[in-house]
Amino acid sequence: MSIPTRPFGAAGFELPVLGLGAMDTPHSPEAEATVRAALDAGIRFIDTARDYEGSEYLLGSVLRERPAADVFLASKTFRRTAASAQYDIDRSRQVLGRETVDLYQLHDVSTPEAWAQVMAPGGALEGLRDAVDRGAIRHIGISTHSLEVARLAIDSGAFAAIMLEYSAFYPESLPVLEHAADRGLAVIVMRPLGGSGRTSTIRGRIARGEAGPLTPANLLRYVLTCPAVSVVIPGARYPDRIRANIEAVEAFVPMSPAEMRELEQAAAALYD
Numbered sequence: 001m002s003i004p005t006r007p008f009g010a011a012g013f014e015l016p017v018l019g020l021g022a023m024d025t026p027h028s029p030e031a032e033a034t035v036r037a038a039l040d041a042g043i044r045f046i047d048t049a050r051d052y053e054g055s056e057y058l059l060g061s062v063l064r065e066r067p068a069a070d071v072f073l074a075s076k077t078f079r080r081t082a083a084s085a086q087y088d089i090d091r092s093r094q095v096l097g098r099e100t101v102d103l104y105q106l107h108d109v110s111t112p113e114a115w116a117q118v119m120a121p122g123g124a125l126e127g128l129r130d131a132v133d134r135g136a137i138r139h140i141g142i143s144t145h146s147l148e149v150a151r152l153a154i155d156s157g158a159f160a161a162i163m164l165e166y167s168a169f170y171p172e173s174l175p176v177l178e179h180a181a182d183r184g185l186a187v188i189v190m191r192p193l194g195g196s197g198r199t200s201t202i203r204g205r206i207a208r209g210e211a212g213p214l215t216p217a218n219l220l221r222y223v224l225t226c227p228a229v230s231v232v233i234p235g236a237r238y239p240d241r242i243r244a245n246i247e248a249v250e251a252f253v254p255m256s257p258a259e260m261r262e263l264e265q266a267a268a269a270l271y272d
């Protein structure tokens with residue numbers, strides 16, 4: 001078995017649909033083992049950011065052991081001006097040990113003010129475009145927690161990829177994901193399991209035999225049922241999580257609308 005692949009938007013290549021969100025991975029005694037388990041299992045998309053403490057450093061040190069690894073690295077900058085974004089890009093390249101970072105994203109552009117800043121003359125988007133021209137990054141993306149900003153970003157034509165939250169806990173992104181895919185953007189889904197607080201509660205319920213349909217495997221299945229999704233990036237700090245998520249994705253069958261509604265209801269009732 002291998003992880004199914006999907007097109008990365010209109011970029012002209014495919015990637016395994018299961019990636020790794022490496023935001024919290026460094027905060028674990030099994031951090032390096034987790035990254036190695038992901039690479040060994042065929043995960044190719046790994047998401048990090050300048051602002052994820054220790055994450056680029058962790059990835060850089062594991063990837064230096066494996067210079068031939070075929071990995072698609074995505075990082076991000078919170079900086080809002082061209083010059084400071086360029087500075088972040090060069091720090092990422094140095095720490096990750098890469099001449100070129102495959103995808104560089106404007107991080108958490110979630111207010112109209114932040115959107116105006118990054119798009120202004122001298123703003124961060126300009127810095128990312130210059131970085132493409134000098135071969136420092138390959139593709140430009142954006143991450144946002146605002147569906148309003150997401151629509152502006154999609155319609156701007158400036159981005160090859162967009163990262164959005166989508167899950168049974170947060171189904172309202174669906175039309176925006178579909179719009180992004182229609183416009184040829186790659187759609188990267190963050191927080192597909194609802195985030196670490198909820199998953200910890202879910203793990204407790206599973207241990208007590210009380211989970212019902214609300215399992216990590218079903219939450220991943222829910223997200224992948226949307227064909228607009230290019231890559232899903234559950235966070236993980238332990239190799240066992242990677243193995244469980246691989247198993248879930250390899251066994252993927254789309255959910256029926258009734259199953260999706262049932263999971264949304266179970267998600268909404270998690271803390272009842």
Ligand SMILES: NC(=O)c1ccc[n+]([C@@H]2O[C@H](COP(=O)([O-])OP(=O)(O)OC[C@H]3O[C@@H](n4cnc5c(N)ncnc54)[C@H](OP(=O)(O)O)[C@@H]3O)[C@@H](O)[C@H]2O)c1
Binds near residue numbers: 024203216236240
């Ligand atoms: N751009 C942004 O503004 C932004 C914001 C948030 C997140 N993100 C990206 O999205 C990624 C994922 O988000 P997230 O980590 O917040 O939320 P998430 O992926 O929904 O949930 C992560 C949690 O799920 C647990 N988990 C993963 N697989 C599991 C399994 N098979 N069984 C049981 N538990 C499992 C992890 O546990 P352990 O940690 O204990 O292994 C972790 O606590 C981040 O790493 C980051 O790359 C981006």
